[in-house]
Amino acid sequence: MAKLEQALSHIDLSLDESVERLFSLLRIKSISTDPAFKDDCRHAAQSLVDELSAIGFQASVRDTPGHPMVVAHHDGPGEDAAHVLFYGHYDVQPVDPLELWTDPPFEPSIKELNGARVITGRGASDDKGQLLTFVEACRAYKQVSGELPCKVTILFEGEEESGSPSLQPFLEANAEELKADIALVCDTNMWDAETPAISAGLRGLVGEEIVIKAADRDLHSGYFGGAAANPIHVLSKILAGIHDDNGRVTIEGFYDGVVETPTQVLESWKTLGRTDESFLGSVGLSKPAGEKGRSVLELTWARPTAEVNGITGGYSGEGFKTVIAAQASAKVSFRLVGQQDPEAIRKNFREFVRKGIPEDCSVEFHEHGGSAAIQLPFDSEALSRAKQALTEEWPKPAVTIGMGGSIPIVGDFQSLLGMQSLLIGFAQSDDRIHSPNEKYNLSSFHKGQRSWARILAALQDYKP
């Protein structure tokens, strides 16, 4: 029997013990936002170090100005083995409101829920259950073969639920130690209970605020109306000009670095069952509003956008005031994909705005962050190996998806460690993370372990 098959079998046979180990971790109240649980956080870190050491990792608790990190290393089978960095977090969200929990949040159990067996407790899904799937996969491999298929570095964070203040400095200070061929991040959902998903694209973001000024005070629209520049008019005209009639952004060079999504990827998205109607219908809409001729999944996962997130000017209280405002402002954000350059977008947007400012008006810009998109190449070798591995484990083939929300760790791995990430998780959309009665499907925990065993096997000779 091949090592992978042995490892999978071992995972199946030792599920009860691995659940017990998860329960032990879940009983630790590692709430990172509340200083009262500082010792609990360290306790969680230490218990993970102990577990990893038991499997043969060189593991240690590493201090930070906040809660500690866990870093662990395990050699691969040889010099040529791939090197993976696995990331998860051991801290959990607060439990309020406590009265809504059916069972105490730090007393885990297994229950029946809607015909499935689930592990309950704070952190069961986010992220203790998820991170243990990887640890248990390593344990099984080690148990059956005495080694791991890849060289493995593990990084567990204890501040993910409180904004990760120590993460960037820690990555910078330990870049050499942490850098690997690829990062594996386990903190995301499956597409549905039968379909595993890899998030391969995270859109970037550029935020800009523009303030257009005209007269040096608010004016009476009877006395000045028709003669004085109205900054709301100027602003409206500029904002209206950002998109053409086909929904494309008109700012010069905006699409530089944007690549078309391959047809086979678009085709695979069609099979996901998220239609324009189902996606938009959930919020009372029906028609995609952006670039014409593209599906909602392509529009939200693979196309750049310009959105006005806020606008204000003049009087907008009760009743009416016949005022010509002295200034009007808008907050505009751009979602970036592919190789779009945040600073070039910002520069070209400002140029675009300036062209619309008449002689009598002025404009001020305020910068609100900028980050490039994270996009695994559609033909990424690591991506296709992981997809194949997941497809062998689950009822339905794995899908490559995009994500709207950003996951800072992925950008940090890219920019600070020069490393791409595979975002693979086994959580379900009904796991109630951050809410009372959090749960993790037993099948997620079980097949998650099996998935990582398969992925480690698939990546063993991977080179970026």
Next chain:
Amino acid sequence: MAKLEQALSHIDLSLDESVERLFSLLRIKSISTDPAFKDDCRHAAQSLVDELSAIGFQASVRDTPGHPMVVAHHDGPGEDAAHVLFYGHYDVQPVDPLELWTDPPFEPSIKELNGARVITGRGASDDKGQLLTFVEACRAYKQVSGELPCKVTILFEGEEESGSPSLQPFLEANAEELKADIALVCDTNMWDAETPAISAGLRGLVGEEIVIKAADRDLHSGYFGGAAANPIHVLSKILAGIHDDNGRVTIEGFYDGVVETPTQVLESWKTLGRTDESFLGSVGLSKPAGEKGRSVLELTWARPTAEVNGITGGYSGEGFKTVIAAQASAKVSFRLVGQQDPEAIRKNFREFVRKGIPEDCSVEFHEHGGSAAIQLPFDSEALSRAKQALTEEWPKPAVTIGMGGSIPIVGDFQSLLGMQSLLIGFAQSDDRIHSPNEKYNLSSFHKGQRSWARILAALQDYKP
């Protein structure tokens, strides 16, 4: 000597006595907004009734739910004489802050100020001094000839400074009694110290609020951006389309009822010395922003406008929020001229907005008032007679001007009594009305009386 010359001469000779009569009126603390001065208001009304009765008017104090009106009638020289209604108000503004007054506000005196003799005290200009110019002109005529050139009705109000709550009901209840061939309103300024002015145009106003709704909740712009309709984009596009590149309003039928201002009127405005630079420069602007090729005076006095007075949508607090708002709204007002129909403008604007609403969005409209423009025809006989009369009195020819701010009484005379108004006043822009140290130039008081004598003579055979 003709009767007018005799009356003018009598005015000159009895200036001291007329100033004494003004002083008597100024000593009455007829502050209409403060209930503590209720009896003073009635006292002021009664003293005016006494003065008018002494000249031969049938005068009476007329009760209202608030402060009383004064109504007085005097026959003309015969059945064919013109009938004028004169309007003024005897109530005054509060005097706070009292410590900024050089002299007690209700102890009038004559002083030198910048080389001119001025009458000081609360109400000296607004409106006791102004209304008495007309009463004194009548007195002089009566004195020298035993009659008035016209049939005269006088209406003095005691609530102008507190919103005129009783005025409309009073006009409606006494329409037959008050209706005349033309109304004369003395509550405005001269153009400058040497140039009398008649305000012949008051722009109308239509207020509309539009609320554009898209999704049934605020959306995350990462998750939905590029696919979901953004109501701020929709609103911006609609607002941007209201004006074309030449500053003209594009709403269908918007210019119906707008007449071009006659060249001679435009020429006369050129002589007023209010340039684009001087007018706009005072508020930090320099270039007229409305319809191209027209002066600021034409733009603000004789052209209709569309102005966005307020806009709001999404997040506009500190920092940034990547939200796609569920709704966005704007308050839009239109200034009307000539015969523009407020309800047609409102209807066509709503149609214009609806055309810009995509399938996924909806729009709500909220009405915020509507009133037509008041415009004396440029060839109005009463206007040209009054202008000629004023031109004979003052160093510089009288000018016909427009006004941005509305004067409700003029609309009420038009709509309730079917009567046009001539707005003629002798106040100066430095009279500090509503402020401490209010004053009225003695020359305004003196030549104001002479002006009314000339106007009464000029209108004696006027028929509308």
